[in-house]
Structures are given as C-alpha cells and as structure tokens.
Amino acid sequence: MPAIKNPETKREYIVQFVKPKRTGPTFTKEQVYSAMIAVEKTNQENSKFCGPFGLSRSYSLHAEISNSFEELKQIEVSKKCIDLFLTKHAWMPWSNCMSLDQVQECMKIHNEANQKDPDYWTKINNLLESNDQ
Numbered sequence: 001m002p003a004i005k006n007p008e009t010k011r012e013y014i015v016q017f018v019k020p021k022r023t024g025p026t027f028t029k030e031q032v033y034s035a036m037i038a039v040e041k042t043n044q045e046n047s048k049f050c051g052p053f054g055l056s057r058s059y060s061l062h063a064e065i066s067n068s069f070e071e072l073k074q075i076e077v078s079k080k081c082i083d084l085f086l087t088k089h090a091w092m093p094w095s096n097c098m099s100l101d102q103v104q105e106c107m108k109i110h111n112e113a114n115q116k117d118p119d120y121w122t123k124i125n126n127l128l129e130s131n132d133q
Contacts (some may be wrong), residue, residue: 005075010114013120024099024100025099025100026097026098026099027085027098027099027100027128028096028097028098029079029095029096030096030109031114031128031131032098032103032106032124032128033053033079033112034131035105035123035124035127035131036110036124036125037052037053038055038125038127039117039120039127040052040053049063050069050070050072050073051072051073051074051075051077051078052073052074052075052078053072053078053079053082053113053126055072055078055082057069057083059081059085060072060081062085062088062089063082063084064084064088065077065080065081065084067080067081077121081098082110083084086106086109086110089103089109090106090109090110091107092105092106094106100125100128100129103124103128104121104125107120107121107124108121
C-alpha cells in the first residue's frame with residue numbers, strides 16, 4: 001500500500017484506495033421477479049421445470065424448501081424457493097434494494113443452478129433497464 005507523508009508533521013500515513021461502488025438505479029425483488037416471469041414466458045415448457053419461474057427439482061432441493069415440487073406452480077411458493085436459494089448460495093445480497101451489479105450476480109447464480117438459458121441475464125437486464133426509464 002502506498003504511504004503519504006504529511007509535510008507539516010513529517011508523519012507517514014498508509015493509504016488504501018478503494019474503488020467506488022457503481023451508482024445507479026436500485027431494484028426490488030418484485031421488480032426482478034417480474035422480469036424473471038417475463039423471460040420464463042418466452043422459454044419453452046419442459047417437464048423438468050415447474051412454476052412461473054421455471055424452477056428445477058434440483059433447484060428446489062438445494063433451496064431446502066419444505067414444499068413439494070408440484071407446489072412450485074404457486075407464485076408465492078416459487079418466490080419463497082428463490083429467496084431461500086439465493087439467500088443460501090448468492091454471495092451478493094438478495095434484498096429489496098439491489099444495484100444492477102448485485103442483481104446480475106444473483107441472476108447468474110440462479111440461472112446456472114437451473115442450467116437453462118445462456119442469454120438469461122441479457123434478457124433480465126433489458127427488461128429491468130426498460131422499466132427503469
């Protein structure tokens with residue numbers, strides 16, 4: 001780390017430069033859920049996935065949700081499953097006030113766990129940015 005010398009006191013101070021956080025819009029879980037549902041509507045139905053968010057059986061098991069796989073068809077149960085999964089596995093906070101970078105990290109983890117759409121983040125990002133105008 002660089003040291004800076006105060007010319008008056010002749011003391012040296014170690015300085016750590018911190019990259020500023022990206023500022024910009026923030027998003028709630030509900031905004032992200034809406035974008036996720038819109039993206040899932042464009043994906044084909046597949047018996048390996050269930051509910052409005054197209055969650056896999058493996059995803060629900062890793063979330064450790066107490067509900068059955070069939071109950072994921074209910075939107076509130078699906079949201080609970082996503083909350084549990086991302087709270088457990090995302091290193092970025094899954095919260096009601098997320099930056100675009102935080103949402104991206106959470107969606108990357110969510111999509112990789114479901115092993116689905118390679119363009120998932122691009123679609124989510126486009127929807128969030130168009131609704132933020």
